[in-house]
Amino acid sequence: MHLHYAVKFQHLGYFVDYMINNKYVGSINMDTPDRKIIGYNGKQDITLENDITLSNNKVIKKGMLCRTYLYPLCGRSNFDVTQLAKNK
Numbered sequence: 001m002h003l004h005y006a007v008k009f010q011h012l013g014y015f016v017d018y019m020i021n022n023k024y025v026g027s028i029n030m031d032t033p034d035r036k037i038i039g040y041n042g043k044q045d046i047t048l049e050n051d052i053t054l055s056n057n058k059v060i061k062k063g064m065l066c067r068t069y070l071y072p073l074c075g076r077s078n079f080d081v082t083q084l085a086k087n088k
Helices: 082-086
Strands: 009-020 023-030 044-047 065-077
Touching: none
Parallel strands: none
Antiparallel strands: 009 023, 009 065, 044 065
16 A cells, blocks of 8 residues: 655745855755745856855855755644544
8 A cells, every 4th residue: 555645844944055166055044935946946046246144154255156946944744643544
């Protein structure tokens, strides 16, 4: 028997990964998403208009070309285990 459940998580916010020359530099946390598509398909190549300080205290200077990815920060699972017994 194959059981397929979509486990949902409480969203705590979002984070944006910054890559320069295909190397991970760092990330920043956000409360709301800055784009509609999340993950690899939502990648954006941007030229920075201002300096950005990342969560690891690295600074990316204005004018740098970066690739960014947006991902959700997931917390506690909202999955109800009692539903497993009802579906048997």
